[in-house]
Amino acid sequence: MKIVIISPANPLRGGIAASSERLALEMQTIGHEVVIFSFSLQYPEFLFPGKTQFTTDPAPPDLDIRAKINSINPFNWVWVARKIVRERPDRIVCRFWLPFLAPCLGSILRLVKLFSGKKIHRTALVDNIVPHEKRFGDRWFARFFVRSCDDFVVMSKSVGEEILQFTGNKKRNVRFSPHPIYDNYGVPVENQAARRFLNLPENAPLVLFFGFIRAYKGLDLLLLALGKDILRKKKIHVVVAGECYENWEIYRQIIENEQLTERVHIFTDFIPAENVRYFFSAADLVVQPYRSATQSGISQIAYHFEKPMVVTNVGGLPEIVTDGKSGYVVEPTPDAIAGAIFDFFENDRAEELSRGVAVEKERFSWENLTEVILKI
Numbered sequence: 001m002k003i004v005i006i007s008p009a010n011p012l013r014g015g016i017a018a019s020s021e022r023l024a025l026e027m028q029t030i031g032h033e034v035v036i037f038s039f040s041l042q043y044p045e046f047l048f049p050g051k052t053q054f055t056t057d058p059a060p061p062d063l064d065i066r067a068k069i070n071s072i073n074p075f076n077w078v079w080v081a082r083k084i085v086r087e088r089p090d091r092i093v094c095r096f097w098l099p100f101l102a103p104c105l106g107s108i109l110r111l112v113k114l115f116s117g118k119k120i121h122r123t124a125l126v127d128n129i130v131p132h133e134k135r136f137g138d139r140w141f142a143r144f145f146v147r148s149c150d151d152f153v154v155m156s157k158s159v160g161e162e163i164l165q166f167t168g169n170k171k172r173n174v175r176f177s178p179h180p181i182y183d184n185y186g187v188p189v190e191n192q193a194a195r196r197f198l199n200l201p202e203n204a205p206l207v208l209f210f211g212f213i214r215a216y217k218g219l220d221l222l223l224l225a226l227g228k229d230i231l232r233k234k235k236i237h238v239v240v241a242g243e244c245y246e247n248w249e250i251y252r253q254i255i256e257n258e259q260l261t262e263r264v265h266i267f268t269d270f271i272p273a274e275n276v277r278y279f280f281s282a283a284d285l286v287v288q289p290y291r292s293a294t295q296s297g298i299s300q301i302a303y304h305f306e307k308p309m310v311v312t313n314v315g316g317l318p319e320i321v322t323d324g325k326s327g328y329v330v331e332p333t334p335d336a337i338a339g340a341i342f343d344f345f346e347n348d349r350a351e352e353l354s355r356g357v358a359v360e361k362e363r364f365s366w367e368n369l370t371e372v373i374l375k376i
Contacts, residue, residue: 003034008020035089036065039068068080070104080108081114092121093123124146147166158294159295198282204237215246216293218312222289227259241271286302289337290312299321307354312337322356
């Protein structure tokens with residue numbers, strides 16, 4: 001089977017690009033021919049909150065990645081649709097995560113249908129259908145995209161429920177498969193060696209907040225939890241690793257007010273892929289204090305490195321982490337987050353929960369996601 005994946009890919013950076021590349025490799029492994037149509041222009045610079053949209057990591061070998069799509073040029077969409085039709089694919093898999101891209105992606109999928117002399121099945125792999133940070137027009141754009149697809153695969157049941165609002169409740173068109181493990185960040189590093197590499201205290205209890213910093217991800221809740229007496233007395237440290245897409249002053253003020261300067265270690269540059277393993281290997285516990293969520297690739301990196309997690313009881317996170325087995329599922333409040341972190345260190349739960357993570361990770365495979373996507 002020949003498959004076209006429409007998605008960001010190298011040299012664009014981020015979790016969606018990395019996971020689409022990994023999906024393409026899995027499809028090729030089981031015998032399919034895959035072409036990724038990526039973006040020559042994904043976001044205009046004035047709309048992008050970070051420092052750069054590009055990575056310095058090398059492109060994965062053996063992948064056919066074509067940076068052709070301009071997200072804001074309708075003439076380009078016509079040209080790209082014709083390019084895709086000339087590939088004569090049997091299936092198109094289109095990633096969707098942001099309504100801003102709906103006019104572009106929805107138009108390309110419609111034009112492929114118009115230009116094609118045969119039926120090309122169009123499956124959307126949907127990370128988010130309505131974003132965490134809502135804007136005017138989001139629902140109209142999402143509806144436009146949804147109506148350009150034949151069916152949908154989601155990695156969070158909550159996203160599946162949201163899609164049904166746009167599909168007339170046609171449940172048969174929405175399939176679920178949990179987000180697979182990110183297994184492309186290398187092997188773990190010995191804990192003390194990882195801490196030395198990052199210049200972190202070698203013996204302190206250490207938790208990790210990893211990924212882009214956005215308001216909905218609740219870093220402020222974790223910092224306020226760190227200021228609670230039960231964590232202050234145990235001298236718990238936090239590593240914050242990820243580029244800040246918000247006003248950092250909010251977090252700086254909490255760190256100052258709660259007198260956390262000595263216990264918060266900040267890495268707010270983009271983390272290259274080859275360095276990811278050092279952060280997870282250095283940590284005892286990974287914390288995702290999100291206010292809202294669908295699925296999270298951070299959990300799947302933690303599973304790869306077999307690190308227990310604290311997640312909040314929002315969106316699809318409780319589908320990923322089993323409370324009491326692979327980590328903790330708590331309410332998104334500083335007290336609840338602090339309580340889980342305290343229990344982990346006070347009761348020496350690391351070995352027990354790490355065993356649970358090793359068992360639970362078997363649920364998340366690229367083979368399963370590929371099978372679900374290619375099923376009609």
